[in-house]
Amino acid sequence: MSELRTAPGPRSELVTRALAGAxxxxxxxxxxxxGGVLFWLLAVVAVLLMMAEWSALHGAGPRETRIAQFTLFVxxxxxxxxxxxxxxxxxxxxxxxxxxxxxxxxxxGRRGLALGVLYCGLxxxxxxxxxxxxxxxxxxxxxxxxxxxxxxxxxxxxxxGAYFAGRAIGGPKLAPRWSPSKTWAGLVGGxxxxxxxxxxxxxxxxxxxxxxxATPALAVLAQAGDLYESALxxxxxxxxxxxxxxxxxxxxxxxxxxxPVAPAAAFLALVVPLLYRFQS
Numbered sequence: 481m482s483e484l485r486t487a488p489g490p491r492s493e494l495v496t497r498a499l500a501g502a503x504x505x506x507x508x509x510x511x512x513x514x515g516g517v518l519f520w521l522l523a524v525v526a527v528l529l530m531m532a533e534w535s536a537l538h539g540a541g542p543r544e545t546r547i548a549q550f551t552l553f554v555x556x557x558x559x560x561x562x563x564x565x566x567x568x569x570x571x572x573x574x575x576x577x578x579x580x581x582x583x584x585x586x587x588x589g590r591r592g593l594a595l596g597v598l599y600c601g602l603x604x605x606x607x608x609x610x611x612x613x614x615x616x617x618x619x620x621x622x623x624x625x626x627x628x629x630x631x632x633x634x635x636x637x638x639x640x641g642a643y644f645a646g647r648a649i650g651g652p653k654l655a656p657r658w659s660p661s662k663t664w665a666g667l668v669g670g671x672x673x674x675x676x677x678x679x680x681x682x683x684x685x686x687x688x689x690x691x692x693x694a695t696p697a698l699a700v701l702a703q704a705g706d707l708y709e710s711a712l713x714x715x716x717x718x719x720x721x722x723x724x725x726x727x728x729x730x731x732x733x734x735x736x737x738x739x740p741v742a743p744a745a746a747f748l749a750l751v752v753p754l755l756y757r758f759q760s
Contacts, residue, residue, distance in 0.1 A: 534596035606746035638670035645669020674699035702737035709736035
């Protein structure tokens with residue numbers, strides 16, 4: 481997620497940020513718990529807005545942005561819970577995402593815009609696959625709920641831990657060229673809090689050990705996603721990816737850590753067990 485501002489602002493701005501953050505968190509949790517079409521719809525709206533922000537950061541015009549959004553929408557439709565293809569043929573949807581990116585670069589001539597199709601589309605595919613998972617020998621979606629909450633919670637915890645540890649400890653900068661506010665202490669604090677979240681999910685909800693042990697590495701990956709978006713914004717000469725969210729910038733600013741973590745979490749949760757069984 482995008483770096484949180486360290487300079488104290490007016491009280492009204494802090495209140496706005498806090499209220500907007502609480503509202504976004506509540507909406508996200510409700511959508512995750514209910515799952516189904518609501519979760520998919522929220523994800524689709526978010527990534528189409530992300531695609532618009534990505535296009536702006538890469539200097540694309542309105543026509544090129546619409547082409548990218550409409551092209552991305554095709555694989556997004558197949559990720560819907562009512563789609564038989566999305567449910568049983570995730571690798572087909574993955575191939576369609578790659579084809580959508582190829583189509584965008586052919587039509588617009590912008591490789592950066594095509595990369596945005598994958599940047600925005602892959603996390604949705606990963607999260608929708610995670611949310612659909614069923615508990616072993618049961619008909620409910622308990623594991624889908626737990627794995628999805630764990631994936632997003634570790635990103636939130638990384639961001640919160642990095643913010644407070646960075647403010648309290650300070651010290652050497654993590655990547656001053658891209659994000660002057662981030663410190664190594666913040667990184668350690670974010671990884672530590674995310675690790676506690678992973679341990680809590682393991683103790684209370686039976687999160688598999690491989691996912692618990694992978695949580696610190698995924699926290700580092702979340703910070704890498706944050707730094708990558710910071711580099712994009714610095715290259716574009718802007719402070720935020722957008723101004724849609726009061727006090728929080730754009731949608732990319734809120735989801736930049738989720739982008740790399742969600743596919744990695746889905747791979748660890750869903751693909752690694754299949755590879756193990758195949759080798760056995």
